[in-house]
Amino acid sequence: MIDLYYTPTPNGHKITIALEELALPYKLRHVNLGQGDQFAPDFLKISPNNKIPAIVDHDGFDGKPVSIFETGAILIYLAEKTGKLMPCKVGLERKTVLEWLMWQMGGFGPMLGQAHHFNFYANDRIDYAMKRYSNEANRLYDVLDRQLAGKLFVAGDYSIADIAIFPWTRNTDRQNVNIDDYLNVKKWRRRMFTRPAVVAGMKVGAEFREDLSNLNEVEWKKLFGVD
DSSP: OEEEEEOSSHHHHHHHHHHHHHTOOEEEEEOOTTTTGGGSHHHHHHOTTOOSOEEEETTOGGGSOEEEESHHHHHHHHHHHHTOSSOSSSSHHHHHHHHHHHHIIIIIHHHHHHHHIIIIIOSSOOHHHHHHHHHHHHHHHHHHHHHHTTOSBTTBSOOHHHHHHGGGGSOGGGGTOOGGGOHHHHHHHHHHTTSHHHHHHHHTTGGGOOOGGGOOHHHHHHHHTOO
8 A cells, every 4th residue: 555645736747647657556645835734743754855746655665665855866766666657678769758757857847837836826926037937847848849850658668758758838927928820739538538547546635735925924824934
């Protein structure tokens, strides 16, 4: 059994989609971001960076429990544990999956997150920040669009690269991105939504979805770790 420490965010959805695709049994452990659960000492033991998601696999290495944080590490762990969603053999196919997984981790997710923050959440409307991150979001969508030209999935076959990238393409309006400008991405998104596990994974924990647009000052500070 896997304990998933989770809130229904793009990063959280990566892991629920993977777990649904792999048909691995898991139990949700809700982390309430608005209440600051991510900064609790017990959660810190599992996720040293105070970020969701994190997992505890009670059947980990040598059958002993193991905790894992960071979505890229979790996705690689789950793929290697099951032998699915990523080539096991070192070679071109595995290299490509890892490249696009790291592209999401290092650029697509963080930059879209910043665009989302400054366009939607920030108390101060900073024109420079909004333009900077919106422009970078569109540049990255163009990178993804070119990679998807002539392909069904990002790295060829369906993989953890698709699972990592997909949830971040959900709220394009808050990123100042017009999805119609990126037709290969648009077609890929539709293709992803035909997968039952993707749909199921995106629905997991819907009852925990918080209305983060109406946070009071204390909740806002807890969510973003502001003293």
